[in-house]
Amino acid sequence: MVDSLLPLPTQDRFELCEGSDENEDISNRCLLGKILASKSLNQQAVSNILLDAWRSRAKLEISSWSENSFLFQFEDLEDHRRVLAEAPWSVMGNLLVLQPLSARVSASEMVFHWSPFWVQVHGLPVAKMTKQNAEFIGKRLGNLIGVEAMHEGLLLNRSYLRIKMEIDVTKPLPLGFFLQHNSSSGSExxxxxxHYKYEKLADFCYDCGRIGHVNSVCKFVSREEGKNSLYGPDLRNS
Structure with a gap:
């Protein structure tokens, strides 16, 4: 009974000032990134690799925010734009997922589930290689960003369709699909x-098809299930 009479801990509520003059600068010049790796990576090694890969025209500051998460502060807006446009990037074989930093969201609320990829679609009959079909496939793969297409007709500048899209990297990578069509004679x-091939694909698990770990630490499928997996190095473009 005595305990029930004790006052509850005070729960304070604050309103804090915002650095309003700095919000736009943060949104335009900063990226938050997470490296999908099964172990913690050395901050200095990560910084050295990315500074060399990005070769920014102006100053770039890299700060470690938490395990394998980093804040990238660009001085030049064009550097910021180019790094996003040329994603995906990898560090030591591990995918780096980037997103613009929002001034109104805490770092703990940001999710790193989606990453852009150029996906090649191989094995289509010539008559099916159109921009319309590329968009149809892309919208079922993930969030369609665009299609490599100079016109609306047959896309025969390559032997495959090329689609840019955001893929949910928390799920197994899509392998392909069965296309139903008539035979050349039309009788059956x-x-x-x-099948799909992914450009600039980082390390992934050949057992479950997910990015962020390799076979030795897979927790999603059993070893026996992994032996029957259809995943392998052929998912990367040659």
Missing amino acids: QMETWV
Whole structure:
């Protein structure tokens, strides 16, 4: 009974000032990134690798915010734009997921589930290699960003379609699909396996198909299930 009479701990509520003059600068010049690795990476090594890879025209500051998460502060807006446009990037074989820093969101609220990739679609019959079909496939793969296409007709400048999109990296990478179509004579229905290849694909697990770890530490499928996996190095573009 005595305990029930004790006052509850005070729960303070504050309103804090915002650095309003700095909000736009933060949004335009900063990126927050997370490296999807199964172990903690050395901050100095990460900084050296990215400074060399990005070769920014102006000053770039890299700060470690938490394990494998980093804040990138660009002095030059064009450097900021180019780094985002040329994503994905990898560090020591591990995918770096980038997103603009929002001044109104805490770092702990930011999620790193989506990363852009150029995806190649191989195995389509020539008659199916159109911009319309590329967009159809892309919208089912993830968040469509764009299609490499100079016109609306047949896209025959390559032997495959090339689609840029955001992929949910928390899920197994899509492998491809079966295309139903008529045979060349038109007399029977056929199925053709159409497969994907990913450009600049970082290390991923050949057992479960997820980015962020390799086979030796997979917790999503059993070793026996992993033996029957269809994932392997062929998912990368040659």
